[in-house]
Amino acid sequence: MKEQLIKAMQRNQFLNMMYMAKDGKVSKRRIKIIKIAGDSFQAYCFTRQAKRTLVYMPIxxxxxxxxxxxxxxxxxxxxxxxxxxxxxxxxxxxxxxxxxxxxxxxxxxxxxxxxxxxxxxxxxxxxxxx
Incomplete structure (x- = not known):
């Protein structure tokens, strides 16, 4: 999955992804990857209309x-x-x-x-x- 994030960022593509908040609620988000660093990445979230830092969880x-x-x-x-x-x-x-x-x-x-x-x-x- 991390490879898909890197490809999407390199190709300047939008992604539809499932997001799990800290409280366990799951929602669907449309994002554009801005930067990847370790197990986190920065993306523009079209749902929230703001930049977000998200954590990639291998689990x-x-x-x-x-x-x-x-x-x-x-x-x-x-x-x-x-x-x-x-x-x-x-x-x-x-x-x-x-x-x-x-x-x-x-x-x-x-x-x-x-x-x-x-x-x-x-x-x-x-x-x-x-």
Whole structure:
């Protein structure tokens, strides 16, 4: 991930990133990297419309890799039972639909975005406290 930050800075690109505040709340930010120094970097945050100093946390990168591995492992398990995730679509500010196929038919499940965000925040905090 750090390499991606360096490339974005060199190419003068904008990044969309997930940001975790000190209180554990997660938000999405659009930033432009200004300077990288050690485990921190300075960026212009378009959400806050100000320069921010952010800390790069390798532990979060490791967590994301673990979550990605879990995702692909679960996807393989579902595939053995002929269950496949077709698409995940945001239908409104408040809800997302997950479409899956099974051996006989398609199913659409609706999830509240706030509930999903809360679950992700809890997952990040639980891994951070280990």
């Amino acid at each position: 979060l990168e490791q967590l994301l890799k673990a979550i990605t591995n879990d995702y692909y492992n679960l996807k393989r398990v579902l595939a053995k039972d002929k269950i496949k995730i077709v698409k995940w679509e945001k239908v409104s500010e408040y809800f997302s639909d997950l479409t899956i196929t099974t051996a006989g038919n398609d199913e659409v499940m609706r999830y509240a975005n706030q509930a999903l965000k809360t679950q992700v925040e809890e997952l990040l905090i639980s891994h951070q406290n280990k």
